[in-house]
Amino acid sequence: MSGTADLSTSWTFDEWFVVALARTIQDREVVFHGFGSPCAQVAMHVARRTHAPNMLLIEGAMYAVNPDPPFIPPTSNDASLKxxxxxxxxxxxFFDAACRGDVDRMFLSGGQIDRYGNTNVTAVGPLEKPKVKLGGGGGGCNISATIGSLTLWTTRHRSGRTLVESCDFITDIGHVTPAGDREVLGYTGGGPQWLVSELGIFDYDESGIMRLRQLWPDVTVDDVLAATGFGLVVADDVGSVDPPTSEELRAVREVDPLGVRRSEFDPAELDRSFSVSA
Amino acid sequence: MFVDSDKRMSLADAAALVHDGDVVALGGGLSARLPMALVRELVRQGRRDLHVVGSAHSIDVDMLIGAGAVSVCEESYVGFEQDLGLAPAYRRAAEEGTIRVKESCCVTILTQLRAASMGVPFLPVRGIKGTDVPRLHSEYAEMTCPFTGDVLVVVPPLRPDVALLHAPMGDARGNLVMEQPYVLDEHFAQASRSVIATVDRLVDTDDVAGFGVTIPGHFVRAIVEVPFGAHPASSYPGYAYDRRHMDTYVKAARTPEGMGGYLQEWVLSGDESEYRVRVGEESLDRLTSWTESDDAWKELFA
Known part of the structure; x- marks a missing residue:
């Protein structure tokens, strides 16, 4: 990288995580994030400033098209975002466009995520008397069926409680549900394509099952297996996540001067820092 | 429709149009344009058994639940986003089973409001099948499309008894001027039996016509001028949301005692003019300072 060694020689995990999310976006895609999703929100702006200048960026709860906010605020429907x-x-x-299949990608997270990428943002524990009542799904239970591709993410993989054998409640649709797969259900959207966690990067195999593809350099395959509540498919050629470029890091820092992305992480994850020798 | 030319009334009289047991739509969303003055007045009047409906909401729904005013919650989300986290009173009531959770979806609610607006008995949605959401909604059904043979979930109309909306500006007839996002407010206005509105500022009809009316007065039954009536939510172009106050609320609401203390201090001890005094002129001025510069705006959230 030229001329910005100070930027590209050291970075924190939250910055790299957002860059990894941004890389799941392709140029010219129509992309949306839900509210309360600062990592995905920052990632979309980073992608638009780097490798995907022609994406159509639809801002989460403002529904503004291709805004250039002066900063990302800690709430998703502040006027600064338009x-x-x-x-x-x-x-x-927006919701009509998503339902008729005109939105190419959405970012989705969940308190629980199963191997097929079904997610639970409704309640942990029995529905009648939940252990934890989560916030709720927004528009996800409809538009996860019809949007072109989903990028899932979680910053809580390590807890062991997020990637689970089965969700206590399915709020948003993955590849296969107990009622059948997407073909049986008549769903036109392609479902989860990527899952980015603080332990690694995953895709989905031809059976719609989550598969480890890349690791962060301070994480081992055993770390991932230990934190995952189901038998994980591991790709033959598991690699390392490419370091961020100076362009990507600059974009993260310009887009998110308040650091709202950090609110998604356990404090210990924020201590992860990386560098390359200059 | 509501054809009177002057619908101005007091906040207490307007809130008295909401009855125990009503299905109540709350306008705005998340941290923007929440009808907080009406919410606080409903708490003062001790309203009970409300069935609240809407999209993604925060302190409005949580406060009504914490005050014991809600029996059914049919919102798509209640919470304070990543920043301040789960909604304390909603969470407690759901976990203890003191309210009925009928969590819904933005698309489903929109579709149900459209059915009510159109006067048809149902409309289909594309999703929901394969999720557990129908477990919360015995009123949903499935139907085979007569044209394609697709099996779709169909949902009944949603016709709230009353929609509570807040706008930065309006006139005596009830014409409302809003900034985007309008969220579901326009649909609430069409689908509900009546609208009760608060505005930060009442202006002449020429003024609302000049700015462009978002919701016409013929949907509106009552209008009340309440400066900072959305506080601690935002009401642009007037004021940004009060993150510090939201934080104060969330911390207090984590226990029943704290919730009671918050309500006593901020809601039950006086009317809206006293609420503004308690929040303080300095704090309110600060929230209007977003216009000065990007840095001033950013500072509000630091």
């Missing part, structure tokens, strides 16, 4: 947008969709305009 700065620079020539147009903001109405609520129904």
């Amino acid at each position: 700065r620079g947008a020539a147009y903001s969709m109405r609520f129904e305009e």
